[in-house]
Amino acid sequence: MKVSWGQVFAWRMRRQYLDPRTTRTAAEIVSRLCGVQAQVWSAAETAVAVRQTTPDSDSVDRDFAALSLMKTWVMRGTLHLLRPGEAGAYLSLMETTGFWRKPSWQRVSGVTPQQIDELTEKVAVVLDGAVLTRDQLVTRIAADKRFAGMEDRLRSGWGQVLKPLAWRGVLCHGPNQGNKITFTRPASQYPNWGKIPEPEEAAPTVIAAYLGAYGPATPEVFDRWLSLNSTSRPRLRQWFADLGDTLTEVDVEGRKALMLTEHVEELADIDVYKGVRLLGGFDQYVLGPGTNDEALVPKEHRSAVSRTSGWISPIVVVNGRVAGVWNKVDGELVVSAFPGSGRLPRKELEKEAAHVARAIGPSPLTVRVA
Helix, strand or coil, rough: CEEEEEHHHHHHHHCCCCCCCEECCCCHHHHCCEEEEEHHHHHHHHHHCCECCCCCHHHHHHHHHHCCCCECCCCHEEEEEECCHHHHHHHHHHHCHHHHHHHHHHHHCCCCCHHHHHHHHHHHHHHCCCEEEHHHHHHHCCCCCCCCEEEEEEECCCCCCCCHHHHHCCCCEEEEEEEEEECCCHHCCCCCCCCCCCCHHHHHHHHHHHHHHCEEEEEHHHHHHHHHCCCCCHHHHHHCCCCCEEEEEEEEEEEEEEEEHHHHHHHCCCCCCCEEEEECCCCCCHHHHCCCCCCCCCHHHHHHHEEEEHHHHHHEEEEEEEEEEEEEEEEEEEEEECCCCCCCCHHHHHHHHHHHHHHHHCCCEEEEEC
């Protein structure tokens, strides 16, 4: 089957609650998006709120407090919000990367695979039924002579040594105590937490969820989103092969990719989207397929979207493609359109700016096109 990129973008926008928007809860939106990146908490709040018909800027905080959402290191080693009952499948696939077993990682971290195994056992006990600040957690770990000399690495804000523990399901972020982050054990914090499945059981669930929001896509694009292409090639190919007839290959203007068979008819029948959306920084609409997808983000403008230190700019989406970036400066929403993207429709930008203003705060925003 042959389809256009315009159809693909329209289908993705429908599936990602961008057109039409939704009345669903934060947890439901996060579930559809296969997690929402939460390195910057306000970005996660915006990602959810802009997808709601009436933006609810408190919905993420409310669902997190109600234990309907959890925060942990997962895709690409970054912090995400996930539903507790769904998180185990994503963590299972991340654990298969085993990057802490690589000599290069051991040289940099100074931590051996055996110590990671021992840390897993230790932290599972320390955090069982507890919510501890980083300092409290590290102090209790360091009291064990097996981990002497590891304190500095455990206190690192990047969480390099703690990420494998998160992927094994013994550690996640808890509610902040003031400006201090905390850690807890998912099994003792979340009533809906289940056992982490084996990778071969988890893979169909995660692949189907991903393709249900970001398809059509290739196995390589999926793995870049998941692990920055750290999954072994044979294993990745087997995961997709095992899905058999539940997947269908489509041709998107010459690019062959896979999507769920159950969605093929909907994609074939969808009308091309014509309109504007303003999305916040680190939005899943661009993180899902990746900023290096030239059909979505023009190659010559990728650096404006994917900036230094992994920062992903707020984006202007026109007819499904990224056509510029924006920034909030005092009471203005300043739009920087990409050269060659054409004149942006002023009325639609103003309407979108009003929606964004309701999503991020009470003050109205005046649009200025730079």
